Amino acid sequence: MSKTIYITSGKGGTGKSTFAANIGLTLAYMGKRVILLDMNMGMRDLDLYLGVQNEAIFDVYDVIMRTCEPRDAIIHSTFVDKLAIIPAHQGGNWIDISRADIDELIEHLKGEYDIVIMDGAPGINRAVDLCHSSADEVIIVTTPDYSAIRDADAIEDRLIKNEIMNRHYVLNRVMPVSDDLGCGPSLVEIDLRFRSQLLGVIMEDENIRASCNIGIPIVAKRDTYIARNFDKIAERVIREIL
Ligand SMILES: Nc1ncnc2c1ncn2[C@@H]1O[C@H](COP(=O)(O)OP(=O)(O)OP(=O)(O)O)[C@@H](O)[C@H]1O
Structure with missing residues (x-):
């Protein structure tokens, strides 16, 4: 059965799109038909x-505005044929969009893909409310900073209020030294605070930043510790979400 995952965060820039691109590609390498929808209107x-x-x-x-058919907007990835993407609009207005519009698009895509991954906007806004209600699962991406975790808390509150019970979180940009120096929350402290299940931990790595800049997701390099880490996260997605 096809599933829809919505990726969100409290704070901006925590690595949602980086995570979406890499988990989408990893799941496609594992044989799943994946489509990524960039729902971060105006900030694609x-x-x-x-x-x-x-x-x-x-x-x-x-x-959504019926200017074109879904197939006209779908771009196939050059990395693996099972991965596709529909980009976000550079402008666009969420006021024009209803929950029914998003549901209709997702239902259409679920006919052709095993997983629809929506890469969302940060913070609490109309876009988040519309998209997370259309999803089977929400993944919150946070960094291990107090500010990002506090903002992720606010997103969790909103999801719980809206009765979104299927939730995981990903801890991104983790630097091992911060624990030792005592200048950030420990992984245990963070996990105790979240009311969603931990899906995975991704280290801060310059190669990830560079891969975004050159348009080649880091997991396309299969023989790295990062690709192996994403394999484990994707296996958990298959086991716990699909
Ligand atoms: N684990 C990581 N290590 C190093 N750099 C990273 C990591 N994850 C993401 N980045 C970098 O952080 C920046 C922000 O990432 P990204 O665009 O994925 O965040 P976002 O949450 O989607 O942002 P926005 O809230 O604006 O939508 C990018 O330059 C990206 O390359």
């Missing part, structure tokens, strides 16, 4: 991270 990055920015003609907003 996912097409850049997958190196398809020059192929984008139509986008999610065009599909």
Whole structure:
């Protein structure tokens, strides 16, 4: 059965799009048919991270506004044929979009893909409310900073209020030294605070930042510790979410 995952965060820049691109590609390498929807209207990055920015003609907003058919906006990844993406609009207006519009698009895509991954906007806003209600599962991406965790708490509160019970979180940009220096919360402290299940931990790594800049997701390099870590996270997605 096909599933929809919504990726969100409290604070901006925690690594949602980086995570979406890499987990999407990893799941596609594992044989799943995956489509990534960039729902961060006006702030699109996912097409850049997958190196398809020059192929984008139509986008999610065009599909929802019926300017084009979904197939016209779908871009196929060059890394593996089971991965596709619909980019976000550079402008667009969430006021024009209803929950029914998003549900209709997702239902259509679920007919052709095993997993629909929505890469969302940070913070609490109309976009988040509309998208997370249409998802089977929400993944919160946070960094191990007190500010990011406090903002992630606020997102969790909102999800709980809206009765979104299927929730995981990913801890991204972890630097081992911060524990030793006592200048950040420990992983145990963070896990105790979350009311969602831990899906995975990703280290701060310059190679991840560089891979975003060149449009080649880091997991495309299969023989790295980062690709092996994403394999483990993807196996957990398959076991606990799909
Ligand atoms: N584990 C990591 N190690 C190093 N750099 C990272 C890591 N994860 C993400 N980054 C970098 O952090 C920056 C922000 O990442 P990204 O765009 O994925 O965040 P985002 O949460 O989607 O942002 P926004 O809230 O604006 O949508 C990018 O430059 C990315 O390369």
